[in-house]
Amino acid sequence: MKKCYLDSNILINLKNTKSSFHKKTKELLVSLVNNSYNLCISSLVLDEFLHQFQHILKFQKKRDILKKVLYALESVMSLPKLKLVNPPLSKKNHLKIVGYMKDYNLLPRDAYHFLIMKENKIGYFATFDKDFREVFREGKINDVFSVI
């Protein structure tokens, strides 16, 4: 079964109906799940999602922020074929991050996402982030928008 790692911006755009990426995100997820892909997220993705979501709600002066955050998180967790993946447990593998930062011009956080994908043998990545251009160009991970 193919696996696709979801970036936090995918989750934000899924929940936000005012986003210009909302429809595209929904269509992508439907297509992935109907084509037997597993959707993968890590605690790093969830941390980013929670931080961004909470920040936007605060920025918009919404009430009951944590209640809304929990509701959004519950719906993300209910996505069909969603799997949680972990970073590697081997100390040696964590040293690869600096190499990834250098080779693909990634920020530490993005290099960490890349490491998680590599270690979990995830072949596809769904993101609207342009920082992964080098990774996609080198063919290390496939941009799922180019295949779906």
Next chain:
Amino acid sequence: MKQLREDFSSVKEKLEKGEELMLIYRSQPLAKITSLMEEPFGKKAKTKKKAKKKDYSKIIEKLAGGFELGDWTPEQLNKLLDKRYEKMLSGF
């Protein structure tokens, strides 16, 4: 007739595939044997499998949305994360 007696499994297999067989007795056609199933086994099984394939669009539609948060670009969302790191490192 001989085949029916000696190799019933191949006869059964052909019937399951939807083939029509002729029963020959003493070199003369005696009867036609056809499957009682409306569709051949394989075809029916495939149709059943196809029906089982779930369409997740309604589930995802239900889980999507719920918030009107304005139009944030991927770059703006990234900046929110960068700001957090800057805040953490501002003490240095």
